[in-house]
Amino acid sequence: MTPERARAAFRDGQVAPTTGWADGYAQANLVSVPKDFAYDVLLFAQRNPKPCPLLDVTEAGSWSTAVAPGADLRTDLPRYRVWAQGELVEEAGDVRSWWRDDLVTFLIGCSFTFEAALLEAGVPVRHLEQGRNVPMFRTDRRCRPAGRLHGDLVVSMRPVPAELVATAVTVTAAVPAVHGAPVQVGEPGRLGITDLSEPDFGDPVDLHDGDVPVFWACGVTPQVAIMESRPPFAITHAPGHMFVTDVRDVDLRVS
Amino acid sequence: MTPERARAAFRDGQVAPTTGWADGYAQANLVSVPKDFAYDVLLFAQRNPKPCPLLDVTEAGSWSTAVAPGADLRTDLPRYRVWAQGELVEEAGDVRSWWRDDLVTFLIGCSFTFEAALLEAGVPVRHLEQGRNVPMFRTDRRCRPAGRLHGDLVVSMRPVPAELVATAVTVTAAVPAVHGAPVQVGEPGRLGITDLSEPDFGDPVDLHDGDVPVFWACGVTPQVAIMESRPPFAITHAPGHMFVTDVRDVDLRVS
Numbered sequence: 001m002t003p004e005r006a007r008a009a010f011r012d013g014q015v016a017p018t019t020g021w022a023d024g025y026a027q028a029n030l031v032s033v034p035k036d037f038a039y040d041v042l043l044f045a046q047r048n049p050k051p052c053p054l055l056d057v058t059e060a061g062s063w064s065t066a067v068a069p070g071a072d073l074r075t076d077l078p079r080y081r082v083w084a085q086g087e088l089v090e091e092a093g094d095v096r097s098w099w100r101d102d103l104v105t106f107l108i109g110c111s112f113t114f115e116a117a118l119l120e121a122g123v124p125v126r127h128l129e130q131g132r133n134v135p136m137f138r139t140d141r142r143c144r145p146a147g148r149l150h151g152d153l154v155v156s157m158r159p160v161p162a163e164l165v166a167t168a169v170t171v172t173a174a175v176p177a178v179h180g181a182p183v184q185v186g187e188p189g190r191l192g193i194t195d196l197s198e199p200d201f202g203d204p205v206d207l208h209d210g211d212v213p214v215f216w217a218c219g220v221t222p223q224v225a226i227m228e229s230r231p232p233f234a235i236t237h238a239p240g241h242m243f244v245t246d247v248r249d250v251d252l253r254v255s
Numbered sequence: 256m257t258p259e260r261a262r263a264a265f266r267d268g269q270v271a272p273t274t275g276w277a278d279g280y281a282q283a284n285l286v287s288v289p290k291d292f293a294y295d296v297l298l299f300a301q302r303n304p305k306p307c308p309l310l311d312v313t314e315a316g317s318w319s320t321a322v323a324p325g326a327d328l329r330t331d332l333p334r335y336r337v338w339a340q341g342e343l344v345e346e347a348g349d350v351r352s353w354w355r356d357d358l359v360t361f362l363i364g365c366s367f368t369f370e371a372a373l374l375e376a377g378v379p380v381r382h383l384e385q386g387r388n389v390p391m392f393r394t395d396r397r398c399r400p401a402g403r404l405h406g407d408l409v410v411s412m413r414p415v416p417a418e419l420v421a422t423a424v425t426v427t428a429a430v431p432a433v434h435g436a437p438v439q440v441g442e443p444g445r446l447g448i449t450d451l452s453e454p455d456f457g458d459p460v461d462l463h464d465g466d467v468p469v470f471w472a473c474g475v476t477p478q479v480a481i482m483e484s485r486p487p488f489a490i491t492h493a494p495g496h497m498f499v500t501d502v503r504d505v506d507l508r509v510s
Contacts, residue, residue, distance in 0.1 A: 039294040042301065046309055054301055176509065254431065254509055 003068065006244045007076040015078045015093060017133040017202075017240035023116045024249055026178060027242040028055050028067070028107040029219030030077060031226070032235040035060045038104035040147035044225065045106065047144040051153055051221035053109040053177045055245065061101040067245040074099050079238035081223070086230030095235050103235070108219040109178035110242050111156050113249055114171065118158075121171045126159045127205045133240040134158065135199035136218050140192025143221060151225030154218040155183060155191065157199070159211035168214055177252040184215045191215060201239035258323065261499040262331040270333045270348060272388040272457075272495035278371045279504055281433060282497040283310050283322070283362040284474030285332060286481070287490040290315045293359035295402035299480065300361065302399040306408055306476035308364040308432045310500065316356040322500040329354050334493035336478075341485030350490050358490070363474040364433035365497050366411050368504055369426065373413075376426045381414045382460045388495040389413065390454035391473050395447025398476060406480030409455070409473040410438060410446065414466035423469055432507040439470045446470060456494035 006022045018027055033041055038060070045052035056067045063073040074096045082090040082098050090098075112134070115125050127134045134156045141153040160168045165185055173181035184191055196213060197204045201220055207213065223236045237243065261277045273282055288296055293315075300307035311322045318328040329351045337345045337353050345353075367389070370380050382389045389411045396408040415423045420440055428436035439446055451468060452459045456475055462468065478491045492498065 039297065042294065042297045043312055046297065046301075046312055057298055057301055173509075254428070 003244045003246050007068070007071055010078040010093070011072070011075045013093060018078060018242040018244060019112050019115065019134060019240065020128050022244045026055065026113040026245045026247040026249055026252055027110040028245055029110050029222070030073065030105060030107060030235070030237040030243050031222050032103045032105040033231055034100065034233055035102045035104055037148070037231045040149040041106055041222065043146035044143070044149045044222065045108070047146050048221065050179060050183060050217035051143065051219065053179060054106060055109050055177065055247065056107045058105040060104050063099065065105070065107060067107060067247050069246070073105055073243070077237050077241060077243050079241035081236045081238050083226055083234040083236065085232060086227050091238055098235060100233070106222070107243060107245070108222065110219050111179045111216050112242060113178040113252065114175050116249060117171050117175070118168060121167050123160060123164045123168045123171065126208070126211070127203065130205055132203035132205055134202050135196070135205050136201035136220055136239055137191070137193045138200045138224060143225065148231070149225050149229045151221065151228040154221040154224050155215040156218045157196065157213050157215050159205065159207040160214045161208070161210050162212050165212055165214060172216065174253045175249070176254060179217045182214050182216050186212045188213055258499045258501050262323070262326055265333040265348070266327070266330045268348060273333065273497040273499060274367050274370065274389060274495065275383050277499045281310065281368045281500045281502040281504055281507055282365040283500055284365050285328065285360060285362060285490070285492040285498050286477050287358045287360040288486055289355065289488055290357045290359055292403070292486045295404040296361055296477065298401035299398070299404045299477065300363070302401050303476065305434060305438060305472035306398065306474060308434060309361060310364055310432065310502065311362045313360040315359050318354065320360070320362060322362060322502050324501070328360055328498070332492050332496060332498050334496035336491045336493050338481055338489040338491065340487060341482050346493055353490060355488070361477070362498060362500070363477065365474050366434045366471045367497060368433040368507065369430050371504060372426050372430070373423060376422050378415060378419045378423050378426065381463070381466070382458065385460055387458035387460055389457050390451070390460050391456035391475055391494060392446070392448045393455045393479060398480065403486070404480050404484045406476065406483040409475040409479050410470040411473045412451065412468050412470050414460065414462040415469045416463070416465050417467050420467055420469060427471065429508045430504070431509060434472045434474070437469045437471050441467045443468055
């Protein structure tokens with residue numbers, strides 16, 4: 001499955017979480033806001049690089065991106081969310097009717113990108129095994145605010161066999177552009193997460209005996225900041241329903 | 256020499272390039288622009304991360320920074336440049352009289368930061384041996400523009416013994432926050448540099464027999480973009496006369 005074919009399927013109406021799609025290619029979170037709000041989002045990303053590693057920022061009004069030439073950011077994701085004053089207005093598979101000339105789009109690295117590398121290193125990815133979306137949780141850690149934008153850190157959780165936690169850390173530390181190393185290992189309560197079976201976004205996933213919950217910063221973080229900060233208008237992806245880029249995973253690895 | 260004492264010396268009027276000062280602490284390029292221009296600078300940095308790795312972005316009007324609590328960005332650098340419409344208006348050791356309530360300050364990583372690590376790895380740093388500022392060159396490579404901001408890539412050059420080039424690459428690749436790995440090794444002509452003895456900024460440095468010129472992206476790049484793009488007002492550091500932060504080198508190392 002090439003990124004181009006994945007995007008074509010979503011453009012043609014298919015709806016699915018993109019975990020496991022177009023293996024070997026980076027996936028991205030999408031946040032589009034009016035130009036007037038773009039400085040705050042850009043500064044929020046600069047100040048919170050673990051949840052918000054930027055892969056691209058478009059020109060105002062443009063639905064093209066350097067990380068996937070030929071793609072249309074208004075149609076090529078499986079599922080979008082449209083927001084007004086921080087309230088969800090619509091979930092849709094196509095946002096052409098909502099598009100505005102002043103929208104600046106931020107594409108933010110997604111941890112789905114490193115799942116192929118985890119598998120390659122022998123680390124099982126439980127939500128893939130169980131055919132589910134990754135579970136995501138709001139934490140009680142505040143992001144560093146920027147202008148009008150403020151909110152809690154969101155994390156994704158993957159159960160990892162205890163003897164493979166170190167491998168999972170080193171594999172993901174090598175790709176800071178898609179959230180990098182975990183923010184925490186093994187203590188959900190210390191992040192304000194009370195019940196692993198009740199994620200705020202995505203699906204619950206079953207831990208095997210000997211699995212430890214590992215938490216990575218998540219690109220849904222700016223979406224939560226938008227819910228809380230209530231900009232007049234925004235479009236985002238639906239959690240887990242990402243933009244598949246033409247950038248190869250390996251090109252994001254450092255060292 | 257602590258960062259605090261270095262800054263105090265500059266605040267008290269000492270003027271010197273900061274190469275070799277406060278070993279073990281990160282140094283930063285400074286660019287201050289009116290809020291109206293700040294989005295363009297922030298986007299320019301996002302699109303050109305090698306020359307413009309951001310260490311901090313201040314609130315408008317503030318002369319404080321998270322990377323050196325207690326410092327005053329208007330007085331604590333050894334030398335500033337003040338710009339109007341892209342023209343140099345003044346060089347000064349103190350810019351309090353030029354400060355404006357709408358100035359947003361960008362602190363950008365500086366390659367002086369990795370010189371201690373080079374020395375530690377056995378790589379000689381010729382401009383330090385020769386008691387000079389590092390030589391910097393405008394190249395013929397264009398940066399990716401952002402809004403009203405556009406300009407050529409600027410590089411710093413360090414002669415490295417041929418058998419130590421690989422070491423210099425790996426040591427600096429580990430610190431992307433201060434420009435990371437070289438952009439080019441060994442072919443000044445391919446960057447549009449015709450004469451290594453005539454740098455555009457800083458001092459010429461002598462190559463020893465067996466030395467190869469190695470080029471790193473340089474934080475003077477946004478300064479050159481400001482000269483070319485002519486914003487109404489800007490303050491920058493004078494090349495080589497950096498802001499010494501409280502951030503330790505080692506805390507910027509990845510992997």
